[in-house]
Amino acid sequence: MDKNIELYDITIIGGGPIGLFTAFYSGMREMKTKIIEFLPFLGGKVPYFYPEKIIRDVGGIPHITGEKFTEDLIKQAKTFNPTIVLEQRITGLEKLPDGTFLLTSSGGDIHHTKTVILATGFGTLQSVKLNLENAEVYEGKSLHYHIHKLNSYKGKHVIISGGGNSAIDWANELESIADSVTLVYRKEDFKGIESNITKMKNSNVQILNPYELVKLNGANKQLTSVVVQETNGGKIKELPADNLIVSHGFVIDLGPIADWGMQMRDGAIEVDHNMSTSIDGVFAVGDIANYASKLQLIAGGFNEGPIAVNNAKLHITPDHELKNIYSTNYEPLIKE
Ligand SMILES: Cc1cc2nc3c(=O)[nH]c(=O)nc-3n(C[C@H](O)[C@H](O)[C@H](O)COP(=O)(O)OP(=O)(O)OC[C@H]3O[C@@H](n4cnc5c(N)ncnc54)[C@H](O)[C@@H]3O)c2cc1C
Structure with a gap:
């Protein structure tokens, strides 16, 4: 030694x-x-x-x-x-x-x-990482696995991917701060606390489920939009996005x-x-x-x-x- x-x-x-x-x-x-x-x-x-x-x-x-x-x-x-x-x-x-x-x-x-x-x-x-091409390019700048400062999302178009407690909590918290909040979840039924799910459903959060992220668009680490698709391979939508928050567990x-x-x-x-x-x-x-x-x-x-x-x-x-x-x-x- x-x-x-x-x-x-x-x-x-x-x-x-x-x-x-x-x-x-x-x-x-x-x-x-x-x-x-x-x-x-x-x-x-x-x-x-x-x-x-x-x-x-x-x-x-x-x-x-x-x-x-x-x-x-x-x-x-x-x-x-x-x-x-x-x-x-x-x-x-x-x-x-x-x-x-x-x-x-x-x-x-x-x-x-x-x-x-x-x-x-x-x-x-360790957070479960988003399994999409180029996801790591945006990490830290416009793709996040946690929220540290709610106010940094002020006036932004925010996409949240996930359907558990954290994803729903964040959607509810950001709804009054961000310009728009869209929650994308690949399943029919959410996993969060019932009262939080109800709050989200009664809010201005746009809920897309069962949908999943299929593509990220942007340049210089900054997202401009995300592409989502129905999980059965159906409809495709492109959504404006300044920030993507991924809450797929840890x-x-x-x-x-x-x-x-x-x-x-x-x-x-x-x-x-x-x-x-x-x-x-x-x-x-x-x-x-x-x-x-x-x-x-x-x-x-x-x-x-x-x-x-x-x-x-x-x-x-x-x-x-x-x-x-x-x-x-x-x-x-x-x-x-
Ligand atoms: C969403 C949520 C909300 C909560 N709210 C509350 C609350 O309101 N009140 C309350 O009392 N409790 C709450 N808890 C529980 C509380 O956070 C935990 O009881 C507390 O954090 C335990 O502290 P700890 O130091 O034992 O472990 P941790 O907080 O888990 O810290 C352990 C640290 O050890 C490090 N580590 C692990 N392995 C290694 C290694 N091999 N080498 C080096 N470093 C290592 C980790 O990186 C980590 O930083 C909550 C938990 C969660 C998830």
Whole structure:
């Protein structure tokens, strides 16, 4: 092993809300901390799926947008300057004879750590891509897989492809902002929540189903129109389009982590009351951690992180008393 690889106390895999809060608490316990995240940004599912949704079920925060919540979590996570590594997918784990771990990424990067906290959610998130010629040419400019800023669609002709909750939600949200919204869905029956479907049907959203996208027209990454066709091969229509939003679902993949030999339950990693997995020194928190009465809620994960950190510290220094510390009286934070 390269002797220049720095050894960390705690390496958190996954920079979602739970990984971020865990990093904050790890700093409070004076652990040398690293977060490794696959995506090019932090925040996990919150900015990925619902930056503009209001979150109302985190104690003490009556309501907050996903975006602001993520911003605050990142700020808090950075309090003790953890090392943050983006765009690396951790795939390998090797336990060394001295009990420390080597983590490897799919790109071949290596990380050395005394303990590991998995905060991976159900794995890396990737949207199902539009399977049409040249689709990738428009990606990021006029073809999107998520909506980050609703107002950027002001005055635009927007086409939404999909028939699930997200597609319908977006159609309803954009109806009053965009110049026109057309929802194209290849099936007869929508999959979303009934009240949202009714709202959409009673709105100005133009609904074309069962239709599917067959061609994209444009130049310089900018769409000008899309061609849609009835799924039975019938009628063809060309629709003006400034933006295309594709909501065909997503793939969540835990990848090789599922083969590290940890005990699994219902696709998640089984943990005990210490958040410890069946590999000594490896802990799991957030959506990926499973135990009796587990709730996949952010508020629950915020308790699991500190439990995992305290036990990781105990793993590193077994004679170290496991203690509660309160941020109120924590010297480095008092200046705030
Ligand atoms: C549409 C929607 C709305 C929701 N609304 C609410 C709500 O209002 N209130 C609430 O409490 N909960 C809500 N949830 C659930 C909440 O988002 C999750 O419980 C929460 O995001 C779990 O956080 P996490 O950090 O465990 O995982 P995630 O948010 O999934 O983050 C995990 C991170 O780990 C990264 N990762 C995964 N594998 C690797 C790897 N091998 N290497 C490196 N990085 C990796 C991923 O890229 C991801 O960024 C909602 C979920 C959805 C989908």
